[in-house]
Amino acid sequence: MIAAAAVVAVAAGAIGLGVWGVRLARTTSDLYVASRAITPWWNAAAISGEYLSAASFLGIAGLGMKLGASVLWLPVGFAAGYLALLFFVAAPLRRFGSYTIPDFAEARLSSPRVRVVAAGVVLTIGGFYLVPQLKGAGLTIGSVAGTPYWVGVVAVAALVALTVALGGMRGVTYVQAYQYWVKTFGIALPACLLLIYLGGLPERAALFGRELPRAPAGGLVVQLDSAQKVEFPESARYALDGRVFRASGGSERVLEGRLVLPAGTAVPVAEGGSVERGSEWSEPVERSGPASPVFVYSLLLATFLGTMGLPHILVRFYTNPDGSAARRTTVRVLGLLGLFYLFPAVYAALGRALTPELYVKGETDSVVLELPQAAWPGLGGELLAALTAAGAFAAFTSTSSGLLVSIAGTLSHDVRRGSAERPLERMRRFRWAAVAGMVVPAVIALMARGLDISVLVGWAFALAASTFCPLFLLGIWWRGLTARGAIAGMAAGGLVASTGIVATLLADPAPTVLGALLAQPAVLSVPVAFATMIGVSLLDRERPEGTEETMLALHGPEGLGLEALRARA
Amino acid sequence: MTGATTGRQSWTPREELAEGTPHGDVYLRRLIRSQLRLSLLALGAFGGLIGSLPLLFLLFPDLQGVAPLGVPLPVLILIAPLFPLIVVIGLLYQRRADSLDEAFRDVVSRE
Numbered sequence: 195m196i197a198a199a200a201v202v203a204v205a206a207g208a209i210g211l212g213v214w215g216v217r218l219a220r221t222t223s224d225l226y227v228a229s230r231a232i233t234p235w236w237n238a239a240a241i242s243g244e245y246l247s248a249a250s251f252l253g254i255a256g257l258g259m260k261l262g263a264s265v266l267w268l269p270v271g272f273a274a275g276y277l278a279l280l281f282f283v284a285a286p287l288r289r290f291g292s293y294t295i296p297d298f299a300e301a302r303l304s305s306p307r308v309r310v311v312a313a314g315v316v317l318t319i320g321g322f323y324l325v326p327q328l329k330g331a332g333l334t335i336g337s338v339a340g341t342p343y344w345v346g347v348v349a350v351a352a353l354v355a356l357t358v359a360l361g362g363m364r365g366v367t368y369v370q371a372y373q374y375w376v377k378t379f380g381i382a383l384p385a386c387l388l389l390i391y392l393g394g395l396p397e398r399a400a401l402f403g404r405e406l407p408r409a410p411a412g413g414l415v416v417q418l419d420s421a422q423k424v425e426f427p428e429s430a431r432y433a434l435d436g437r438v439f440r441a442s443g444g445s446e447r448v449l450e451g452r453l454v455l456p457a458g459t460a461v462p463v464a465e466g467g468s469v470e471r472g473s474e475w476s477e478p479v480e481r482s483g484p485a486s487p488v489f490v491y492s493l494l495l496a497t498f499l500g501t502m503g504l505p506h507i508l509v510r511f512y513t514n515p516d517g518s519a520a521r522r523t524t525v526r527v528l529g530l531l532g533l534f535y536l537f538p539a540v541y542a543a544l545g546r547a548l549t550p551e552l553y554v555k556g557e558t559d560s561v562v563l564e565l566p567q568a569a570w571p572g573l574g575g576e577l578l579a580a581l582t583a584a585g586a587f588a589a590f591t592s593t594s595s596g597l598l599v600s601i602a603g604t605l606s607h608d609v610r611r612g613s614a615e616r617p618l619e620r621m622r623r624f625r626w627a628a629v630a631g632m633v634v635p636a637v638i639a640l641m642a643r644g645l646d647i648s649v650l651v652g653w654a655f656a657l658a659a660s661t662f663c664p665l666f667l668l669g670i671w672w673r674g675l676t677a678r679g680a681i682a683g684m685a686a687g688g689l690v691a692s693t694g695i696v697a698t699l700l701a702d703p704a705p706t707v708l709g710a711l712l713a714q715p716a717v718l719s720v721p722v723a724f725a726t727m728i729g730v731s732l733l734d735r736e737r738p739e740g741t742e743e744t745m746l747a748l749h750g751p752e753g754l755g756l757e758a759l760r761a762r763a
Numbered sequence: 764m765t766g767a768t769t770g771r772q773s774w775t776p777r778e779e780l781a782e783g784t785p786h787g788d789v790y791l792r793r794l795i796r797s798q799l800r801l802s803l804l805a806l807g808a809f810g811g812l813i814g815s816l817p818l819l820f821l822l823f824p825d826l827q828g829v830a831p832l833g834v835p836l837p838v839l840i841l842i843a844p845l846f847p848l849i850v851v852i853g854l855l856y857q858r859r860a861d862s863l864d865e866a867f868r869d870v871v872s873r874e
Contacts, residue, residue, distance in 0.1 A: 270845055277809055473827075477820075533846075754868060
């Protein structure tokens with residue numbers, strides 16, 4: 195009840211700020227980009243607010259509880275992505291002044307065809323990224339209101355589609371900055387208070403050493419609503435709906451109903467997870483398996499290079515007044531993200547100790563929501579759970595609105611371009627596009643309940659790193675890039691990345707080096723994309739016209755007085 | 764300085780740049796190259812640091828046994844000190860990049 199009130203309060207605060215922001219800045223270019231004179235701190239909080247999604251708020255802790263310390267590379271990569279953006283993209287792109295990635299592609303390469311390809315990639319990445327947000331919505335609303343998974347997915351999809359259709363990006367800077375602080379308090383305060391309340395990490399954590407997670411002193415009761423395949427790590431006696439059974443170590447059973455594990459029983463693990471002892475769980479890198487070096491490096495590469503290619507991120511940089519401000523904003527983003535990412539690991543560790551039933555259900559993604567009440571029964575836990583629920587709500591709504599603005603903008607503006615339309619007509623098309631753009635991701639989210647949030651997001655990053663990252667790096671820093679080269683490179687990189695992703699989804703390959711490459715293809719697909727883009731551009735004679743001026747627009751600092759000179763001439 | 768000269772010699776760097784003359788292009792190329800060098804240097808510093816960590820953890824498994832505060836050292840490294848370090852690298856880069864831009868502005872506004 196308290197949690198539901200907190201969610202409503204956060205939503206009301208966001209709507210209130212949105213209305214206030216509309217009053218504050220009412221100019222015509224506001225639909226896509228809010229007013230440009232916003233200080234770097236506001237901007238940085240807004241960028242971080244839009245970036246910290248359900249993957250950061252729920253996914254890192256959930257996957258960390260499931261797979262262990264190897265997941266801690268994810269937040270490092272998520273934050274470091276802004277370092278790559280700072281080094282290569284932030285200032286030049288701000289100076290260039292394109293609002294969206296397709297805009298940049300067309301203006302830099304003077305080719306409408308590149309725009310269409312880029313628009314297609316925006317839709318793919320945006321859709322991929324929306325799915326895990328909606329999954330987070332299903333889990334959170336389910337945990338707060340006790341509704342089935344699909345209710346949360348549908349409700350939040352509708353809510354976000356409606357807000358975007360009605361509001362565009364107006365006033366969103368303030369709303370997103372507010373969402374950042376809601377998320378940071380929502381994850382930090384409960385983490386700190388729980389650690390103080392528990393007096394540090396609990397003893398029966400099985401975090402480190404040879405231990406497995408075990409049922410607590412009073413036994414463990416798990417309600418399995420649907421038939422679930424679980425693996426028993428050790429032989430155990432358990433009761434299902436009151437009847438007592440015996441499972442031998444390493445055996446797999448399909449269970450449904452009320453499962454009771456006596457005190458001290460090693461907790462069985464749902465299909466898709468693996469049984470890990472504390473020593474394995476706490477290793478950031480292992481010789482093989484899902485924490486093998488190939489996988490870790492590939493993940494780091496995908497997140498490091500993929501951030502710049504996320505469609506909802508770049509548009510925020512145009513609210514900086516100039517290139518230098520864009521750099522200053524990015525540095526502040528690094529600080530704000532670093533602050534947030536200190537905390538998800540706390541939930542992963544405490545969750546392994548205090549909510550082992552999530553292993554049985556295969557729902558470790560909801561550990562941030564479930565942990566407070568498990569660790570601190572009573573009002574204290576309830577209040578903290580309200581905070582994490584509100585933070586989660588802020589996480590998936592802010593990211594999905596940002597994504598949907600990009601998707602709807604692309605659908606209405608890039609894919610089908612009408613000539614010289616009236617603004618009213620454009621507005622109407624944007625609204626329909628916002629509704630249409632939400633349908634496919636929502637349907638996929640309804641089917642994707644079993645997939646980990648952070649895994650889905652990792653794929654979106656891999657795709658972005660293999661398509662838009664080379665487009666930006668070469669487009670900004672190399673005069674030789676041509677339209678054909680850009681298209682071929684994006685196609686090659688996107689193809690290699692999606693082959694790996696689809697193969698993993700369909701076949702679930704063994705955890706070998708090949709399996710790691712398929713599951714996290716960036717280490718292969720990024721070089722392929724770069725090589726193709728460079729190779730085809732070198733063979734192509736058809737250089738875009740006006741590259742010199744483009745380079746000046748990208749790299750020439752503001753305040754050179756060139757415009758005045760040209761105007762006089 | 765040398766009186767009324769005509770033709771290309773008398774153009775200021777700003778005019779060269781605005782008109783896109785070969786001279787102006789040289790200025791611009793020099794700026795881009797120096798910015799790119801800085802970015803690659805920063806990338807190398809950061810990449811070397813982060814990139815060496817997985818190998819380090821793999822080659823020295825004993826680090827896992829070192830556990831201040833009861834948490835293995837590699838886990839602690841991944842949680843806490845990396846983020847401030849990323850900010851410091853970002854800040855150093857930003858200062859340097861802005862001063863390169865500033866220097867370019869000085870060159871261009873020379874009359």
